[in-house]
Amino acid sequence: MRIILYLGKGGVGKTTVSASSATAIARRGQRVLIMSTDVAHSLADALSTELSSTPVEVEKNLFAMEVNVLAEIRENWTELYSYFSSILMHDGANEVVAEELAIMPGMEEMISLRYIWKAAKSGDYDVVVVDAAPTGETMRLLGMPESYGWYADKIGGWHSKAIGFAAPLLNKFMPKKNIFKLMPEVNSHMKELHAMLQDKSITTFRVVLNPENMVIKEALRVQTYLNLFGYKLDAAVVNKILPSSSTDSYLQSLIDIQSKYLKVIENCFYPVPIFRVKQSTAEIINTERLYQLSQEMFGERNPAEILYVDDKTQMLEKVDGKYVLSLYLPNVEVKKLNVNIKGDELLVDINNFRKSIILPNVLVGRKTEGADFSEGNLNITFAN
Numbered sequence: 001m002r003i004i005l006y007l008g009k010g011g012v013g014k015t016t017v018s019a020s021s022a023t024a025i026a027r028r029g030q031r032v033l034i035m036s037t038d039v040a041h042s043l044a045d046a047l048s049t050e051l052s053s054t055p056v057e058v059e060k061n062l063f064a065m066e067v068n069v070l071a072e073i074r075e076n077w078t079e080l081y082s083y084f085s086s087i088l089m090h091d092g093a094n095e096v097v098a099e100e101l102a103i104m105p106g107m108e109e110m111i112s113l114r115y116i117w118k119a120a121k122s123g124d125y126d127v128v129v130v131d132a133a134p135t136g137e138t139m140r141l142l143g144m145p146e147s148y149g150w151y152a153d154k155i156g157g158w159h160s161k162a163i164g165f166a167a168p169l170l171n172k173f174m175p176k177k178n179i180f181k182l183m184p185e186v187n188s189h190m191k192e193l194h195a196m197l198q199d200k201s202i203t204t205f206r207v208v209l210n211p212e213n214m215v216i217k218e219a220l221r222v223q224t225y226l227n228l229f230g231y232k233l234d235a236a237v238v239n240k241i242l243p244s245s246s247t248d249s250y251l252q253s254l255i256d257i258q259s260k261y262l263k264v265i266e267n268c269f270y271p272v273p274i275f276r277v278k279q280s281t282a283e284i285i286n287t288e289r290l291y292q293l294s295q296e297m298f299g300e301r302n303p304a305e306i307l308y309v310d311d312k313t314q315m316l317e318k319v320d321g322k323y324v325l326s327l328y329l330p331n332v333e334v335k336k337l338n339v340n341i342k343g344d345e346l347l348v349d350i351n352n353f354r355k356s357i358i359l360p361n362v363l364v365g366r367k368t369e370g371a372d373f374s375e376g377n378l379n380i381t382f383a384n
């Protein structure tokens, strides 16, 4: 069983790349489920078919589903949902607003994760491909050692805030039951899923990006946080690459900008392998096109495989009370090294290439104290 998650900024091509990978895997003979938790229903468009939260076989071995998280909350989490919306209504919110607000932060992600758990546990598929929502919440949820613990805390915080607002009324109104008991089995599901996501032989994380400044930063942020939480990237997919040259001067200037950023991507993600996809002139709206795209992207490689084993690309440790960030840069002979911080970015100039890393929050605002290079690792020490 394998789980493959595609992450990245909105609009970069996560749905397209996920569906394309899933099609390629299915055509190689493995049973694959592609799952989207996006309310925008773009997976159905890419596959030119109607989808719902029950998987349908789009073609041989290729199953697809689209989870409507909001409908799911209304249908299956009624008790919790109406509990929160009634608290809000007692606080003066009108019914519509109360219902909107009753979907708590993190709830959508938690439900999406639970669907991944269900599909992975079902035994029905060799591979589950997840077209993840472009949100920081997903990352945060993925990152906590005890995902459910984090979620329960969030509910707890929200809960006490709600009580604070409406204490006099609530004393009379509030049920004395423990709300966490409303989700009895979720706790163990989340723990199981977390173990699966941490198991590198099961789960693979990939980032999708375009050769554009802000998109690259977001992709680097994804990499930083995955690393911080112990998940590893096995590939970066650069999508929407323009042709290498054009006689049209307008297009040529866009191509020039892209080639600058393609170089940045190569430096920044090294040694994680990069797969490339051109900007297509034809719409990508069926499995035939998706399959062609997968051929362009992965060539002979099977996207179901683990494409790169990364144990130490980027590590953050505390050594003698100080944070040390280690970057694995194999086959780099360091002649000239310069390390600078600009906002939340760490700029590392090695010889004549520049690598930039988005710093995790814990390092933002700290100065670097020193950097040394040994056995292929660049170790940067931060001041307290």
Ligand SMILES: Nc1ncnc2c1ncn2[C@@H]1O[C@H](COP(=O)(O)OP(=O)(O)OP(=O)(O)O)[C@@H](O)[C@H]1O
Pocket (backbone or CB within 6 Å): 009, 010, 011, 012, 013, 014, 015, 016, 017, 038, 040, 042, 134, 239, 240, 241, 277, 278, 279, 280, 281, 282, 283, 284
């Ligand atoms: N290589 C490509 N060539 C041409 N069009 C593309 C390519 N990749 C994606 N697209 C188109 O770009 C649009 C956005 O792609 P897609 O929906 O896959 O992105 P996404 O990252 O899933 O977006 P969202 O964050 O909104 O879910 C779609 O219309 C898709 O068909």
Ligand SMILES: [Mg+2]
Pocket (backbone or CB within 6 Å): 014, 015, 016, 038, 042, 131
């Ligand atoms: Mg999408």
